[in-house]
Amino acid sequence: MKILLVGAGLSGAVIGRHLAEAGHDCRIIDARPHIAGNCHTERDAETGVMLHVYGPHIFHTDDEGVWDYVNRFARFLPYQNRVKTTAQGRVHSLPINLLTINQFFGTTLRPDEARAFIESKADTSITDPQTFEEQALRFVGPELYEAFFKGYTEKQWGCSPTELPASILKRLPVRFNYDDNYFFHRFQGMPQDGYSAMVAAILDHSCITVELNTEYRPEMAAEADHVFWSGPLDGYFDYRLGRLGYRTLDFERFSDKGDYQGCAVMNYGDRDVPYTRITEHKHFSPWESHEGTVCYREYSRAAEPGDTPYYPIRLVEEKALLEQYIDLAHATPGVTFVGRLGTYRYLDMDVTIREALDTATRFVAADGDMSAFAVSPV
Template identity: 45%
Template sequence: MHYLIVGAGLFGAVFAEQAAKAGHQVTIIEKRNHIAGNIYTREVEGIQVHQYGAHIFHTSNQEVWQYVNQFAQFNRFVNSPFALSKGKLYSLPFNMSTFYQLWQTITPQQAKAKIEEQRQVLKGKTPENLEEQAIDLVGTDIYETLIKEYTEKQWGRPCKDLPPFIIKRLPVRFTFDNNYFNDTYQGIPIGGYTQMVEKMLQHDQIEVRLNTDFFANKAAYLTNYDKIVFTGMIDQFYDYCYGPLAYRSLKFEHEILSIDNYQGNAVINYIDHQYPFTRIIEHKHFEFGQQEKTVITKEYPADWQIGDEPYYPVNDQVNAKLYQKYQALAKKDANIIFGGRLGMYQYFDMHKVIEVALATAKKELRN
């Protein structure tokens, strides 16, 4: 079988690796000038720069952990971000350190009582918007100090105008545990993600063509290969025939600074409206770097329109229904497998994309 894989991101790379290992021929086309999709890292001043935003690998799935460890060695990085709000730093995720910083509470009982007291402002009302939902979950102080303005920047709208379902859960920990993730395994691949994906694609039967857009030659690609794994946008594949699916976009601004340490942590969230960006990443801290210079990246939320980079699917009812219509078309195309975050119109963390790609490959290649 000769597979054409559209997109050299994580989904495409995992599928390619599995297909080549099973003896198939694989051609990957990628419209960007590099492999690895959004997990792409490049070396600047000896530092691995996460070009499309902070990427921290975490999973509790042992099979996925063993899988990635074939291609990279992972360091001991644990994500413990801080949030800057009105001139003060707070620990994330919300935990006993955060409560101490907010209220000087010492015991879990004191912190719980404070949150409970502040939740009462809703007087048992069912939350009708994101503001009420957040207050119902964590009370007024945490909402106003750490959630409100950040969320408004992310979505470009007041929290009162956003639906409550956007935040179903807001994890609150009554321990002094600053680890953002709950997973068993966590780390950053030493040498960067690009090197990890390069290793996945190192196989005689895998050919990668960069700067190659599927839509420049769609008709030929559809006829020249036995099967296509498509990890681009599913609505674009069908010429937006039902209309475009909605996304939120991001802009990244990278800067090299001639100092060795800018903020002392890999990720700091900027809550206040006065900062147009939501986060600053200092890349060297992902790998405990000791270089003389440092590289930082400011992350700006942005509206999305066709032609912009799509980052986050907007999972509201309108878009869910629209996606179902595209899915129905996809079901009829037996020779096309839609995969990854754009092909499946779903936000996936890296371990999830790997899980889904391994399962898809297993099902596809079992014969």
């Protein structure tokens, strides 16, 4: 079959590779001048530092099959994400752990003591947290919430934590030991030569052609037996019902000599600091050595037409519009919507790859008889 895949990020590359290995002719297009989507990496010409162009991407998973898959196309070296935060004039360790608690409150609590201490701070009158703020107040109390979550969240999402669902905070752990590894998955690492090199290896197949700087045109679908769309769901329909809400990021690059901040990621929790964090990219490749350094200040704001969409907002208004686009998608034959943008969901890289592998496997098994969504967006 002739397959058109719109987007040369992880979803398009993984699906394309699997279908190519099954003998299908895969044409992959991307409007951008590079492959790998938002996990695109490139060498900085000035310093030689490997840059995560659209913000840091750290690979972590418990899915052994996905771990084996990425290691088939790249050499992964060990990497653990150890985040720091500057809040109220002091530096603390994230996620909140025993060191954070003892430093913040000036205590020397042991794990059981710290657990009881935090419970005493918590608002136990909140029995069924519905909002981000209620979730935070119930589980860490007002002091830690104000220092580490409230201001950062207002900057990241552009609204009050009282307007966000509790589920956003449920992903963030609180630990009553000194483990400051941000993730808890079995497999964690970074591709030695960057994500773009990994995606290039995935795309390296005789049945795959890649066309960059190429916008999708509706007539392209007529030349294919099936289309896999990893662009914005509403974008496929030319936003005819309105635009789904996204947050986007602006990056302010600066360079320096030596080591600027001593860590890869420094969050800024105070509301009066306009950026959410500073990332220092040489620390994402600790096996390399560079005299110079490159940093980015990150600013979050609502995405506008023409911006790169990052985080789906998925609040009440967006979910209602999403349902309408899902109905449109189901009424559109020959197209399957995949990935973070195509299904309007926040997806980590490992989940993106797993869903892409499963989608391609189903497509091959069904001889191309594929529904609009292999994974439901709701």
